[in-house]
Amino acid sequence: MNRHLISAADLSRDDALLILDTAEELSRVADQSVKKLPTLRGRTVVNLFFEDSTRTRISFEAAAKRLSADVINFSAKGSSVSKGESLKDTALTLEAMGADGVVIRHGASGAPHRLAQWVRGSVVNAGDGTHEHPTQALLDAFTMRRRLGNLEGRRVTIVGDVLHSRVARSNVLLLATLGAQVTLVAPPTLFPVAIGTWPCEISYDLDAVLPKSDVVMMLRVQQERMNAAYFPTVREYSRRYGLDAERMARLPDDAIVMHPGPMNRGVEIAAEVADSVRSTIVEQVANGVSARMAVLYLLLGGSEPAIGKEVSA
Amino acid sequence: MTAYLIRDARVLGGEPTGILVRDGVIAAVGANLDGGDAEVVDATGLIALPGLVDLHTHLREPGREDAETVESGTKAAAMGGFTAVHAMANTDPVADTAGVVEQVWRLGREAGYCDVHPVGAVTNGIRGETLAELGAMADSAARVRVFSDDGHCVSDAVIMRRALEYVKAFDGVVAQHAQEPRLTEGAQMNEGEMSAALGMTGWPAVAEEAIIARDVLLTEHVGSRLHVCHVSTAGSVEIIRWAKSKGIQVTAEVTPHHLLLNDTRAGSYDPIFKVNPPLRTPDDVTALRHALADGTIDCVATDHAPHPVEAKETEWAVAAMGMIGLETALHVVQEAMIETDLLDWAGVADRMAYAPARIGRLSGQGRPIEAGAPANITLYDPSPRRAVDPAAMTSKSRNTPFAGLSLPGRVVATFLRGRPTVLEGKLQ
Numbered sequence: 053m054n055r056h057l058i059s060a061a062d063l064s065r066d067d068a069l070l071i072l073d074t075a076e077e078l079s080r081v082a083d084q085s086v087k088k089l090p091t092l093r094g095r096t097v098v099n100l101f102f103e104d105s106t107r108t109r110i111s112f113e114a115a116a117k118r119l120s121a122d123v124i125n126f127s128a129k130g131s132s133v134s135k136g137e138s139l140k141d142t143a144l145t146l147e148a149m150g151a152d153g154v155v156i157r158h159g160a161s162g163a164p165h166r167l168a169q170w171v172r173g174s175v176v177n178a179g180d181g182t183h184e185h186p187t188q189a190l191l192d193a194f195t196m197r198r199r200l201g202n203l204e205g206r207r208v209t210i211v212g213d214v215l216h217s218r219v220a221r222s223n224v225l226l227l228a229t230l231g232a233q234v235t236l237v238a239p240p241t242l243f244p245v246a247i248g249t250w251p252c253e254i255s256y257d258l259d260a261v262l263p264k265s266d267v268v269m270m271l272r273v274q275q276e277r278m279n280a281a282y283f284p285t286v287r288e289y290s291r292r293y294g295l296d297a298e299r300m301a302r303l304p305d306d307a308i309v310m311h312p313g314p315m316n317r318g319v320e321i322a323a324e325v326a327d328s329v330r331s332t333i334v335e336q337v338a339n340g341v342s343a344r345m346a347v348l349y350l351l352l353g354g355s356e357p358a359i360g361k362e363v364s365a
Numbered sequence: 366m367t368a369y370l371i372r373d374a375r376v377l378g379g380e381p382t383g384i385l386v387r388d389g390v391i392a393a394v395g396a397n398l399d400g401g402d403a404e405v406v407d408a409t410g411l412i413a414l415p416g417l418v419d420l421h422t423h424l425r426e427p428g429r430e431d432a433e434t435v436e437s438g439t440k441a442a443a444m445g446g447f448t449a450v451h452a453m454a455n456t457d458p459v460a461d462t463a464g465v466v467e468q469v470w471r472l473g474r475e476a477g478y479c480d481v482h483p484v485g486a487v488t489n490g491i492r493g494e495t496l497a498e499l500g501a502m503a504d505s506a507a508r509v510r511v512f513s514d515d516g517h518c519v520s521d522a523v524i525m526r527r528a529l530e531y532v533k534a535f536d537g538v539v540a541q542h543a544q545e546p547r548l549t550e551g552a553q554m555n556e557g558e559m560s561a562a563l564g565m566t567g568w569p570a571v572a573e574e575a576i577i578a579r580d581v582l583l584t585e586h587v588g589s590r591l592h593v594c595h596v597s598t599a600g601s602v603e604i605i606r607w608a609k610s611k612g613i614q615v616t617a618e619v620t621p622h623h624l625l626l627n628d629t630r631a632g633s634y635d636p637i638f639k640v641n642p643p644l645r646t647p648d649d650v651t652a653l654r655h656a657l658a659d660g661t662i663d664c665v666a667t668d669h670a671p672h673p674v675e676a677k678e679t680e681w682a683v684a685a686m687g688m689i690g691l692e693t694a695l696h697v698v699q700e701a702m703i704e705t706d707l708l709d710w711a712g713v714a715d716r717m718a719y720a721p722a723r724i725g726r727l728s729g730q731g732r733p734i735e736a737g738a739p740a741n742i743t744l745y746d747p748s749p750r751r752a753v754d755p756a757a758m759t760s761k762s763r764n765t766p767f768a769g770l771s772l773p774g775r776v777v778a779t780f781l782r783g784r785p786t787v788l789e790g791k792l793q
């Protein structure tokens with residue numbers, strides 16, 4: 053496995069399966085009364101968040117702490133970063149602090165690549181611009197495996213703003229690696245022009261794809277797309293590409309509905325769908341911690357076995 | 366003034382011959398010349414080219430002297446074999462008045478390494494709104510003939526039409542940075558397979574091609590002269606080819622980096638490869654090379670764009686656009702055009718000296734190496750190959766995308782009106 057996790061494309065099939073299997077093992081920790089393992093004791097993980105994302109930061113923080121790592125939260129807001137300090141200078145500071153792992157969330161695509169050139173520790177991409185969010189894809193795959201078993205040949209439909217979605221990019225890459233059949237659904241304006249080169253099918257017609265889907269993943273519609281002529285109105289988007297109860301009824305019986313959050317209820321997903329038994333949205337949050345524990349454990353090479361000892365203190 | 370007898374030079378790659386330089390002009394060309402007291406320069410194995418002319422150089426002075434000055438930029442130009450450069454207008458203040466263009470012109474004269482021909486802004490402050498005093502700049506000591514808002518597109522069709530019409534009065538040319546602004550808001554790199562994978566906002570080829578198509582039609586309509594800066598796409602080549610076939614007075618340039626590099630370089634997210642227009646696809650690179658070979662694209666221009674280190678040591682999105690090119694241009698052209706048999710050395714002389722001088726209406730530059738011509742000569746050894754070393758650049762800036770790349774050739778000497786600015790590979 054690579055030293056960093058920057059793109060889902062960095063993962064071979066064996067890497068991905070190892071992470072998912074490890075996540076499965078580690079998830080048992082969550083069921084124990086003491087939710088902590090000693091495996092990363094003495095290691096330092098820095099959460100470097102240049103964008104507000106409380107949910108992702110908390111998820112990584114919980115993952116690192118359950119592995120007994122020291123966690124430093126470095127938020128760009130109100131820090132030297134917002135006063136014009138460069139990413140490079142921040143990287144040098146992290147080096148001086150001896151960070152073993154850096155979890156970075158950044159508004160610019162490729163910022164984790166740049167950071168990885170300047171630090172010795174492992175870099176984990178927690179979402180970069182409109183590029184990738186590989187741990188989201190891992191937790192999504194983990195969630196699908198738990199509900200559906202092996203993903204080989206499973207039909208996964210991802211609906212929404214593919215052009216700007218780091219979740220879609222990472223999911224397409226990881227799911228292709230795992231042998232799933234991915235179909236992306238969006239209005240043509242929200243696909244990249246070169247979408248034909250991606251390892252997936254595309255469709256403009258959600259209703260035609262739904263009956264052939266084992267998984268439907270709804271992407272959030274960002275506020276800023278709504279005023280940039282990507283679609284005429286939010287109502288029209290919702291009518292053509294939103295998942296409501298009527299559409300959900302066209303899914304096969306055991307199909308699941310996913311959303312990476314945060315949701316726009318009533319836009320891309322109806323409340324009754326989000327709260328239905330098909331929905332995995334709450335599980336995804338819990339699974340995120342397990343998937344991120346597995347990534348941190350495998351990248352930071354804990355000398356202890358992942359499972360087996362509990363923290364005594 | 367010292368006289369020089371250049372011995373056994375292969376003029377435009379031909380048979381070895383002598384070139385006698387005296388009083389700033391070429392006194393004679395031929396075998397067995399009697400140089401008298403002239404200093405002998407042994408040019409065995411070297412190719413003699415007319416001094417190179419760059420239509421597109423950012424010298425950054427006034428305003429960004431931390432990145433480049435007229436002096437440092439013209440030294441770099443001399444080291445690259447150039448004897449004339451056109452200094453782009455997007456300085457601070459903008460070169461949109463006779464005062465600023467005369468200042469830049471004078472700084473070039475004082476430095477003395479290379480002729481500096483200021484480009485005048487088309488519009489005040491390169492804001493695209495109101496015409497700058499084009500006539501005053503043309504009539505100034507700098508004798509401006511090339512006008513450009515480079516860095517920005519003259520996107521307003523009426524302003525572009527008026528500029529094209531107005532410069533006819535003094536045989537000027539409007540050099541357009543062709544970029545439809547609305548189609549390129551926030552654009553980071555070529556729009557295509559790479560931008561889709563990398564999650565970066567695309568700069569579509571059509572944003573360049575649409576402006577070129579409009580501008581050649583405007584040029585035909587008003588009977589003026591258009592020059593297209595840094596052509597980067599196969600589609601642009603097609604439009605220019607069509608326009609030339611109709612007799613429209615359009616000329617075009619291509620940069621060395623667009624002749625050699627493609628958009629897969631962005632995969633590193635290293636903004637050393639961030640440039641405007643962006644690096645395009647391998648198919649575009651092939652089309653540009655063939656267009657330069659067949660003359661659809663008239664010349665090579667560097668778009669030398671110096672930036673300080675901190676402007677590039679950042680995440681891609683916030684990095685400055687542009688790359689330096691004066692000191693690597695001839696090497697890249699050798700690699701892309703000579704080594705591929707697309708051009709011979711006579712072709713290189715045309716694309717890098719005669720044609721740009723003609724487009725810029727320079728009388729004392731871009732002349733064949735023959736008796737009576739001003740002695741602007743570059744001696745070039747095409748045989749050695751070496752890795753490009755940014756630290757060895759004469760430019761104040763280091764942002765070369767060719768760092769570490771093995772390129773052929775070495776500029777051994779540059780003569781500016783008979784005076785060596787570079788000799789034995791060293792700045793004089």
Ligand SMILES: [Zn+2]
Pocket residue numbers: 515516517542594595641642
């Ligand atoms: Zn330009």
